[in-house]
Amino acid sequence: MKPDIKSAMKQDTGEEPILRIDKISKAFGGIQALNGVSFEVHKGEILGIIGPNGSGKTTIVNCITGFIKKTSGHVYFRGMDISDKPPHKIADMGITRTFQIMRPYYTLPAYKNLVIPLFSPRAKRTGGWRGGGRLGDRNTVSIDILEEIGFERDSYVPYKTASTLPTGYLKRLELARCLALKPEIIICDEVFSGLSMSEIASMVPLIERLQMEGITLIMIEHRLRELFRVANRIMVLNFGEKLTEGSSGEVMADERVKAAYFGSQKVEEVMKHA
Amino acid sequence: MKNNTQRRKERIDRGIKVRTDGLYALMSIRELSYLALPRLILIIGLLLLPLLMPGMYWQRVITITCIYALLALSFDFLAHYVGLVSLGGAFFVGVGGYMAAIMNTTLGLPPWATVPLAALAGGGVCTLLLLPCLPLRGVYFAIVSLMYPLFVARVIEALDILGGTDGITGIDSFTNRWVEQYFIIVILLLLLFGVRRLVNTDIGLVLRGVKDNDQAIRASGMNVTMYKAMAVYIASAMGCLGGACLVHIYMWSGISQFALDFSILPIAATVIGGGGTLVGPVLGCLILVPISELLRDFGTLRIVFYALILVAFIIFRSEGIMVYGQRKYQQFERWTRI
Ligand SMILES: Nc1ncnc2c1ncn2[C@@H]1O[C@H](COP(=O)(O)OP(=O)(O)O)[C@@H](O)[C@H]1O
Numbered sequence: 005m006k007p008d009i010k011s012a013m014k015q016d017t018g019e020e021p022i023l024r025i026d027k028i029s030k031a032f033g034g035i036q037a038l039n040g041v042s043f044e045v046h047k048g049e050i051l052g053i054i055g056p057n058g059s060g061k062t063t064i065v066n067c068i069t070g071f072i073k074k075t076s077g078h079v080y081f082r083g084m085d086i087s088d089k090p091p092h093k094i095a096d097m098g099i100t101r102t103f104q105i106m107r108p109y110y111t112l113p114a115y116k117n118l119v120i121p122l123f124s125p126r127a128k129r130t131g132g133w134r135g136g137g138r139l140g141d142r143n144t145v146s147i148d149i150l151e152e153i154g155f156e157r158d159s160y161v162p163y164k165t166a167s168t169l170p171t172g173y174l175k176r177l178e179l180a181r182c183l184a185l186k187p188e189i190i191i192c193d194e195v196f197s198g199l200s201m202s203e204i205a206s207m208v209p210l211i212e213r214l215q216m217e218g219i220t221l222i223m224i225e226h227r228l229r230e231l232f233r234v235a236n237r238i239m240v241l242n243f244g245e246k247l248t249e250g251s252s253g254e255v256m257a258d259e260r261v262k263a264a265y266f267g268s269q270k271v272e273e274v275m276k277h278a
Numbered sequence: 279m280k281n282n283t284q285r286r287k288e289r290i291d292r293g294i295k296v297r298t299d300g301l302y303a304l305m306s307i308r309e310l311s312y313l314a315l316p317r318l319i320l321i322i323g324l325l326l327l328p329l330l331m332p333g334m335y336w337q338r339v340i341t342i343t344c345i346y347a348l349l350a351l352s353f354d355f356l357a358h359y360v361g362l363v364s365l366g367g368a369f370f371v372g373v374g375g376y377m378a379a380i381m382n383t384t385l386g387l388p389p390w391a392t393v394p395l396a397a398l399a400g401g402g403v404c405t406l407l408l409l410p411c412l413p414l415r416g417v418y419f420a421i422v423s424l425m426y427p428l429f430v431a432r433v434i435e436a437l438d439i440l441g442g443t444d445g446i447t448g449i450d451s452f453t454n455r456w457v458e459q460y461f462i463i464v465i466l467l468l469l470l471f472g473v474r475r476l477v478n479t480d481i482g483l484v485l486r487g488v489k490d491n492d493q494a495i496r497a498s499g500m501n502v503t504m505y506k507a508m509a510v511y512i513a514s515a516m517g518c519l520g521g522a523c524l525v526h527i528y529m530w531s532g533i534s535q536f537a538l539d540f541s542i543l544p545i546a547a548t549v550i551g552g553g554g555t556l557v558g559p560v561l562g563c564l565i566l567v568p569i570s571e572l573l574r575d576f577g578t579l580r581i582v583f584y585a586l587i588l589v590a591f592i593i594f595r596s597e598g599i600m601v602y603g604q605r606k607y608q609q610f611e612r613w614t615r616i
């Protein structure tokens with residue numbers, strides 16, 4: 005836990021949030037996947053979103069990033085209404101996301117997967133991560149980015165076709181694809197799930213470094229212990245509604261969260277390690 | 279192949295292939311020629327073809343083959359580098375053909391002007407009309423694009439516009455048959471190498487990204503529809519160019535240009551030549567179109583031969599000639615014990 009950043013967060017509440025979600029609802033036919041969810045994200049913080057399976061976490065990501073149309077509600081980015089913008093416009097503004105079901109360019113080598121986002125209009129405008137969008141040789145920079153994100157540089161791994169990479173690398177590749185755009189916000193949809201303990205342990209410092217570089221993160225996770233290490237604030241979803249939000253301690257102390265999320269003994273167990 | 283449970287075939291890149299992938303290609307004559315040889319064979323071979331043909335009839339076959347090759351190239355580009363399986367070859371040929379015909383008969387433009395203009399404008403028309411279908415994927419795009427030529431042909435027939443079933447006659451031919459042949463062969467070569475270069479640029483990479491995973495392209499802030507439209511424009515302009523040449527060769531433009539042959543044969547050629555290689559489909563046409571001419575004497579039985587050749591290819595060489603050829607050229611194989 006990082007009390008320093010947290011107290012800093014509390015102080016700048018007067019500032020306009022970088023992302024404000026206002027009463028988003030989404031119905032798939034008869035299923036109410038989201039029901040009037042509102043929350044704010046401040047610049048530079050890491051917001052964790054947790055909730056049981058099917059509680060609407062991925063749907064929120066899809067609504068924010070424009071991949072599905074909301075039934076009602078608004079999304080404001082730096083005060084601007086982006087509710088009706090198409091996904092590529094939203095990504096172009098700097099709100100990027102990973103996919104829970106990983107979506108690399110399967111037939112391309114890992115490093116070529118990054119050349120594509122480095123070629124995007126946003127990367128060309130902002131220079132992209134590590135200046136990769138401006139340089140003539142995007143291939144070299146994409147290997148630099150892969151190294152930064154945890155691919156061994158001198159191995160053959162960056163040159164392997166994406167379809168042959170194991171899950172751990174694919175999750176990193178998802179994150180790298182977001183990073184290449186030099187984003188303002190990265191929304192991570194379960195980047196830790198499917199990874200081994202040691203793989204997660206190596207991802208945590210990476211996440212912290214991204215925060216230090218000024219990137220705002222929203223992290224959807226089932227791995228609570230690791231999430232609580234990095235997140236400044238936690239929001240809990242249940243059946244498409246916001247149950248509560250606050251620090252990990254506050255949230256876990258909430259009786260409703262205990263009831264919705266797990267058996268009560270397990271909470272103590274989780275908190276011991278958090 | 280005895281005991282092959284204990285052995286497997288190992289494929290290793292030839293040293294020269296590895297060296298010529300990088301800058302070192304310029305280090306020796308041997309390596310330069312390794313790179314240049316296949317290209318030279320193709321270029322010189324195509325340029326010699328008209329001279330080697332026994333007569334006017336076979337020279338005409340070569341010209342038609344090149345038009346089919348343009349369509350096959352356009353199909354392979356869309357299918358393997360953008361992920362759009364288009365059965366609209368006949369649509370492109372028809373639109374390009376009618377445009378060239380109108381430009382020639384009403385505006386009096388000569389062939390060297392109508393062909394490029396019909397390609398550029400026809401590509402625009404085809405792209406605009408296909409725009410609503412671009413979100414469709416796989417077989418759905420294929421089916422809809424197949425409907426376009428049928429639809430336009432019926433419209434021309436029913437409304438009796440653009441000459442109706444008689445078509446547009448009195449179109450200028452090329453100056454002579456040598457101009458006709460070399461004009462098309464040179465254009466085919468230029469487009470073949472041009473498209474090859476395009477797919478290896480970063481734009482080509484994005485197009486392949488669209489094929490693999492269009493959602494990730496969107497999530498990277500790029501407009502998928504725009505890229506698809508661009509690719510369709512390139513592909514349909516190539517088809518229109520072929521159609522425009524066709525009407526100047528036959529000096530006639532009619533609804534038979536919307537015939538399904540122009541949609542189907544390029545696909546068969548791609549299967550035979552090797553999809554994704556771009557040059558493979560061109561070779562496929564060089565094989566298939568003359569064969570189908572030879573079989574013309576057999577009447578309807580020709581379809582049977584045709585089908586047999588295709589089936590044989592799919593069973594014995596499903597990867598296609600070029601994929602097989604490239605592998606033999608770039609790698610050697612040996613059996614290793616496991
Ligand atoms: N495309 C869809 N069509 C129909 N129902 C969907 C769709 N996507 C999600 N849902 C439903 O919405 C609810 C929330 O799903 P999701 O956001 O994926 O949950 P989570 O990510 O929290 O596990 C689930 O009940 C799910 O079945």
Ligand SMILES: [Mg+2]
Pocket residue numbers: 061062063104
């Ligand atoms: Mg989910």
